[in-house]
Amino acid sequence: MATTVQDVPIHRTTDLELYRELDEFGPAIEELRRLAAEVAAKLGRGRVWMLSSTESGGGVAEMMPRLCSFLADLGIDTRWLVLKPDDPDFFRVTKALHNMIHGEPGLVEMEAAHRIYDRVSREAAHELRQVQRRDLLVVHDPQPAGVAVHLQEAFRPTLVWRCHVGTAKRNACTDEAWSFLRRYLDSYERLIFSLLSYAPQECLERCSEVVPGIDPLSHKNRALRPYKLVGVLRAAGLIDGPSVPDWASFEAPVHRFREGAWTTEPIANLLHVPTIVQISRFDRLKGFAPLLPAFEHLLSRGPSEAKKRRVSSERTESEISRAHLLLAGPDPKGVADDPEAGEVLEELCALQAALPRELRERVHLLRLPMADVKQNALIVNALQRMALVVVQNSKQEGFGLTVAEALWKGTPVAGADVSGIAAQIRDGTDGILIADPTSPESIAEALLRMLSSPLEAETMARTGRARVRDHFTILAQIRGFLRAFDRALEGRGPGA
Template sequence: MVQVVEPRHAVTLADYESIADLSGTVRSLRQEAESRLAGLDGRRVVMVNSTAQGGGVAEMLPPLLSIMRELGIDAHWLVIETRDQDFFRLTKTLHNLIHGAGDPNLAATDRDVYDRVSAENAAAMEEHLRPGDVLVIHDPQPMGAGAILRQKMDIAAIWRCHIGLDKETPETRAAWDFLDPYLKPYDHAVFTAPEYIPSSLAGRSTIIHPAIDPLSHKNRHLQVHEIVGILANAALIKPWGPVLTPSFAEPAKRLQADGSWAPATEPEDFGLLFRPIVTQVSRWDRLKGFLPLMQGFVALKRDLETRTDLEEHHRRALQLVRLVLAGPDPASVDDDPEGKEVLAELCAAYRGLPPHLQADIAMISLPMSSKKNNALIVNALQCCSDVVAQNSIQEGFGLTVTEPMWKRAALMGSCAVGIRQQIRPDLDGVLVRHPEAPEEIAETLDALLADQAKREVLGRSARQRVHDNFLVFTQVKSWLELLTNTIADRWPKS
């Protein structure tokens, strides 16, 4: 089966152009599109991924495709579906191997599973394709289906890889050896960083950075009363008076000391509006570095008891600071079977802490039933955070870094390649060299919390960095160039 997804996006190019610091960028995009449309030759662009919600790809596609349509490109979105959980377990294993993690000894039956589901998806996708289309496949899950269709039909095919590792290991070799037969039919590939390109794709790959939509619910500017209202509606704070908007149908939930989940204001208001806050928002994935971040924060709190080197303001900040670890309800992310397992591990670590440290850490499960509400919650959490962390062990790119950079947040990232692509050390944020080292994390958080002026300088630079490099308009320009070049190569004019 395959799901046809309508890329709903209420914002128009005119809306972007009406904003002072975006108007020039939008005008430049319009000019680029006008010069490229003839090269598209009226062909359709069909993008395919493995989930309509949860994760960066599902968030990027609606604005990307909607802007393409407004510029005159016939763009579409398909999502593959299967009831075979072995398939998604395998593709999650491949995802981890490409990041250098996991057991490289794949089972002999894995290829049978991948081939079977790929053939089923290819048959379903074929009904939505026609000769002359440009098929864009995102990540390993639909890769096999795309390869089948490229060999069977008169189409062009591009594979877009959002993950990678900047070195070759037994794990990465195992993944690329497995995927290599399916890569061969593709006309071109797209990666986030040059370091990610395997040797088999050298010479036929392009770098396109992921990007954010500055007017999406997750990234648009929020007034103070909007932030307060969103947090109250999500049960993340206790409102001090009447709130204009109604409570969300599904609230955010916070892990309790007994292992149950309850509204995040239980057992007490967490202090999001008046305490120093450190926040990480990611999928529940071991490679996101949640556990060492929690351990680093615990080390920061424990060391406070014996430190004699602190000025009063610094000491007070460390006493009051709290940590938010937030991620989606794992049951809502169809292509990530490890989410529940990883969340269970983090919950066990949290429950092993003494009560006074539990009180300083909030494990938050974010509702996914409403994409809008989920995005607004993430936006509000990032806006009321003094430091936003992304402590990834490996990171393909990390839109959870780009988003708070746009909001002028002070960022603490790891040295994973995707994060290094964005944060220039000590200019747009600070980087932890060893994201699995709690003491280094504690030292880095300590330095950021001690220096409000530095946090403000980092935040201003971070926003400018995103404006210049990581907004959706730059991404659309890059895709226009790649699509026209691919079409010219695939169907050369006599």
Template sequence: MVQIVEPRHPVSLADYESVADLSATVRSLRQEAESRLAGFDGRRLVMVNSTAQGGGVAEMLPPLLTILRELGVDAHWLVIETQEQAFFRLTKNLHNLIHGAGDPNLGAPDHAVYDRVSAENAAAMEDFLQPGDVLVVHDPQPMGAGALLREKMDIAAIWRCHIGLDRETAETRAAWGFLDPYLKPYDHAVFTAPEYIPGVLAGRATIIHPAIDPLSHKNRHLQVHDLVGILANSALVKPWGPVMSPAYSEPARRLQADGDWAPATEPEDFGLLFRPIVTQISRWDRLKGFFPLMEGFVSLKHGIEARTDLDEHHLRALQLARLVLAGPDPASVDDDPEGKEVLSELCAAYSCLPPHLQADIAIVSLPMSSKENNALIVNALQCCSDIVVQNSIQEGFGLTVTEPMWKRAAVMGSSAVGIKQQIRPDLDGLLIKHPGDPGEIADGLDALLSDEAKRAALGRSARQRVHDNFLVFAQVKSWLELLTNTTAACWPNCD
């Protein structure tokens, strides 16, 4: 019932060290590992989550585990599996409840399906684990299995929560009340922000920020030929001549006016390389704020002709601006059954727009059959965007903010806690207070589209902010400290 995943990541520490602005950071990381890992010798680290692709956790684990291995940690990755779709519907609801949304009416049938799937996966994981292992469980899906194993085996267990809300509501109380019995066996927990830590975990939780890999396909620097080639190969732009590499087997697909899907260059090239482009790339999730973002963009377009405050450049920018709403093919993300429903609702809203506004908005489904191609497509889309938006109603952290910040994009985010941890207002990007307010969204887009120099300044500061705080090396350092402290606490008499 569990899948063993090999964390394939082709980049070595030497590769990072060869990059001028990363070399000092890598040397510091090596020194940290050498001083800490003596107490971890002979133990294994086993990380568990619920999907091998799609979402931030699945993207973070390969570089994290690969670097830990190179530093000397015997690290492994397991993915839980089940055929019970009711389990993933439940855990998606728990995810939403922790964010303050969803149905708080959880009862005996919910516990029954959670306990049943947890027991099945715990039995399968037990065959892989051995005494002395440190088990790190990511998010609510595998939490129950990890709790059962901690009670049964001589292992240490850490729960890593990537989500949260900075206030208590009926929804959050329902979620933490449901999860409380499964939390108690864990030795420690890890959160993204102190505001997210529930009372049951007070005093036994650590803050570790998620991070990006600067040399991954999604975040590496793209030369002009690479950028244009990726857009052409994925059918996001029409090539003007021969392209060196072959077209991807599965193109990006764009919603058409008649409701069908076609390559994203249909019915015409969208203008990614020439027009001012506003982009949001996220999973299809109601909490990502796709609907008010589209409404805000429509409001911005509606108001152009009546305005008398626009100089020629500003007017031209507003007239030519286009919006890209992109996310993964929802059929490819196993643990998110809500994705298809949200995308369908977004498509229905798009179909109600007049043709001239439909022409200025592209809803794009990104192929997931190749992780590498998908990452390169996201990279290229972010690089050719003048503004990258993350309009989340709630956001645990938001690597979709970190990524464009690293690429020096002008980023407009909501004031969700995870995003506020990254963007310092008017220094690294723009924050809006009410992500559900189309008028405020329109004003934010207008301010950024009017001022090219401001966008450039925000991008420069954002890049430095990520370099100093949100690259994978900082995350690895934090995990090294937590792993050695946890093993010392669980086995105090071991040398």
């Protein structure tokens, strides 16, 4: 079986015009229409194709249907394609490359990696027969980036590469990663990064910055009234209660790790205890592991630390004594392009199982079902809304939309002081930045500040929501894409 590229149907659920009535987005939509008209004029009868590595699991897959729908609403025919490699080693190579781009060790046998990467890229390029010269092909992330060099010149569309990962810090690993990719990136007219500081110096003249953004009207971010929130948690099997009506039942429940086994038992009293929640892919760079000793540190030393502060130590001690830690992520079986996710989850299970019994009962590892995209999004929405604090403890983070998602919901956020998260949170204004995401003491200190100063935490969350509205919605993201497309198409005449 050879590598294939498959069309992904786009199910449109939101009309762009609905945003005119949401938080004064009307002027932004008018600007989008103007920019889109300029891009459409250059495209003529051409269309935009998005090529990514998976249709489920992760921020890119989640973003794609909405992005394609909105561009279509703006008059730009946009389609989504997904790479389906036949070689399991391909995603092992690209996962190692992903780690290296973030400054972590990865590939060892570079030439062998190039052979695997080139073969899959060549076969994928051959499968792109529906993409024509008049079109614009936007390739997302390192996995499919290699197709560009294998496209026949006579049929070669305008090419844009969108990189959703990266770090502003450089070391031998990042240098090796960009050296690996350089031969493939030379074929692109435009390169897009979440932050320009991620771009290799030699590419800056061809680069645009497009920050990711949340969709306020998506199932993950829409408002949930208490009745609906409780219903979602009940349908997911996270809380006990009356039977869910057939029309409201979920295809699959959340699984949680308890006493050495995965179970679908509800979490006792979940709605009656303060919860600290992190939701991310199960990836070592997401910083899950340090959260367990940090939580233990918070429980053991938080009350005495609170007494040293000018806060209500009685209230803080009460909150800490009842707090639970929820670590949630997509079921690894539903994330095709991340072969390490299962290993990371097993490591976390071992760490949780080694905790003292009383602490184990308050630390919950959750495997979120991926069978239905809408249901998965609603579960994430409900968990972020019920949280007392959302934490994003990433060692490296290209952007980290879980931060913007939680802030949009008015939930206080403590996030690691790394590039993508620091771009969203102004420390002490929109949330708390964790100075060292590998240090349990540093993490516990940030969490204690949130728990011991609830008024400050709520104020930061309100400010954070306004910041998300102004800078980190999908409307701002589309504006950035349209400007980058316009630059990429500069050499083409109208309708060429």
